[in-house]
Amino acid sequence: SAVISQKPSRDICQRGTSLTIQCQVDSQVTMMFWYRQQPGQSLTLIATANQGSEATYESGFVIDKFPISRPNLTFSTLTVSNMSPEDSSIYLCSVAGTAAFNEQFFGPGTRLTVL
Amino acid sequence: AQRVTQPEKLLSVFKGAPVELKCNYSYSGSPELFWYVQYSRQRLQLLLRHISRESIKGFTADLNKGETSFHLKKPFAQEEDSAMYYCAPLWGDYKLSFGAGTTVTVRA
Numbered sequence: 001s002a003v004i005s006q007k008p009s010r011d012i013c014q015r016g017t018s019l020t021i022q023c024q025v026d027s028q029v030t031m032m033f034w035y036r037q038q039p040g041q042s043l044t045l046i047a048t049a050n051q052g053s054e055a056t057y058e059s060g061f062v063i064d065k066f067p068i069s070r071p072n073l074t075f076s077t078l079t080v081s082n083m084s085p086e087d088s089s090i091y092l093c094s095v096a097g098t099a100a101f102n103e104q105f106f107g108p109g110t111r112l113t114v115l
Numbered sequence: 116a117q118r119v120t121q122p123e124k125l126l127s128v129f130k131g132a133p134v135e136l137k138c139n140y141s142y143s144g145s146p147e148l149f150w151y152v153q154y155s156r157q158r159l160q161l162l163l164r165h166i167s168r169e170s171i172k173g174f175t176a177d178l179n180k181g182e183t184s185f186h187l188k189k190p191f192a193q194e195e196d197s198a199m200y201y202c203a204p205l206w207g208d209y210k211l212s213f214g215a216g217t218t219v220t221v222r223a
Contacts (some may be wrong), residue, residue, distance in 0.1 A: 009181045031209045041215075042201065043159075043213040045212070068164075092159070102205055102209055104211060105161075106158050106159040106160070107158065108158045109158065
């Protein structure tokens with residue numbers, strides 16, 4: 001299994017500002033993903049973080065709003081840009097490719113509140 | 116369109132009673148299916164995958180391709196089973212699509 005940490009664990013931000021969330025894995029992984037969980041909602045995939053190339057975004061998510069970096073096989077960042085209260089969510093990092101049967105491992109999440 | 120439905124948002128059962136969480140999916144092809152669980156103050160973790168046909172913590176799930184269902188069952192619920200459960204089909208390049216989730220409360 002993979003051990004995943006995220007920083008920060010939570011933050012309160014002002015609208016119009018940006019926040020960068022870090023995801024660190026204890027081993028090299030093939031796939032890294034970013035999810036959003038809005039209050040009272042399920043998880044929605046934002047994008048796949050690709051090492052050495054631009055992230056692959058799902059419908060409804062764009063690079064200008066959620067720029068993602070993945071400089072190596074153990075680290076990724078997600079930036080939430082020009083925040084509004086609607087961006088208040090839990091943001092989760094997950095990884096796959098370290099275990100059999102396509103199992104994904106999830107980070108603890110970053111709880112973001114935008115005022 | 117690809118879709119997964121968990122019709123019960125909340126499920127409350129007594130300890131020792133059977134529990135069944137429903138999941139129906141609408142996908143082209145044959146997705147892999149998973150159940151993920153999130154206990155209070157813990158991160159999301161894998162509970163079951165249909166391909167391995169395991170029984171984890173007394174839970175089982177049978178894939179019914181005819182009914183496109185993947186219901187999760189346990190014959191005798193325990194208090195420690197209280198958690199949020201997500202049904203999650205896997206499609207294309209490891210991508211998971213999560214259902215709305217079912218919150219299970221097991222009462223003593």
